[in-house]
Amino acid sequence: MNATAITVTEHRIEWDRPDRGRVGMFSLIGAESAIFTIFVVAYLFYIGKSLTGPTPKDVLSVPVFYTICLLSSSLTIHLAAKSLRRGSVGTFGAWWFATIALGATFLYGTATEWHRLIYQEGLTISTNLFGTTYYSLVGLHGFHVIVGLLALSIVMTFFLMGKVKSEHAERVDVLSLYWHFVDAVWVVVFTVVYVLGR
Numbered sequence: 001m002n003a004t005a006i007t008v009t010e011h012r013i014e015w016d017r018p019d020r021g022r023v024g025m026f027s028l029i030g031a032e033s034a035i036f037t038i039f040v041v042a043y044l045f046y047i048g049k050s051l052t053g054p055t056p057k058d059v060l061s062v063p064v065f066y067t068i069c070l071l072s073s074s075l076t077i078h079l080a081a082k083s084l085r086r087g088s089v090g091t092f093g094a095w096w097f098a099t100i101a102l103g104a105t106f107l108y109g110t111a112t113e114w115h116r117l118i119y120q121e122g123l124t125i126s127t128n129l130f131g132t133t134y135y136s137l138v139g140l141h142g143f144h145v146i147v148g149l150l151a152l153s154i155v156m157t158f159f160l161m162g163k164v165k166s167e168h169a170e171r172v173d174v175l176s177l178y179w180h181f182v183d184a185v186w187v188v189v190f191t192v193v194y195v196l197g198r
Helices: 020-046 064-086 089-119 129-160 166-196
Strands: 005-009 012-016
Touching: 020 129, 020 166, 064 089, 064 166, 089 129, 089 166, 129 166
Parallel strands: none
Antiparallel strands: 005 012
């Protein structure tokens, strides 16, 4: 069960424990949120304090398309989990693949942006404070996207082998919590780096 339930039967209290997978995932998300908070605060603290250029307004372009791709993947993974819960394994596979494709597209966008910043704009992690905090924060998020894509790809491999069934819906749902977290963090990172930081 998703909710904790306590029932009293003949002066005996029975406690229905929450799912271990969900507790574990929420604990991981809590810890990761604390790490991201530190990086976001550092980025905000050092905005405008670089002694040399380039500055964010000089080199950053807003990744609208890639952001839409990543945020759309929250919808596709939700639809995938919902399909599996209903027993529609084929539909699950299609939505799950769409989630991977959207996440990979976002990661490609991050890679092309970094390539442009490094080789055309001359911004590296050691160029100035902006470079250090930018690559640290966006890189941390990118790392989490890579981890998420690896996990999604493992599930996709099991699907292609015919080993994903409707009874695995709870596990898929727990994994989708991590992906939703990655998407939610990007909203914060996007706001801090591409809106407030420019």
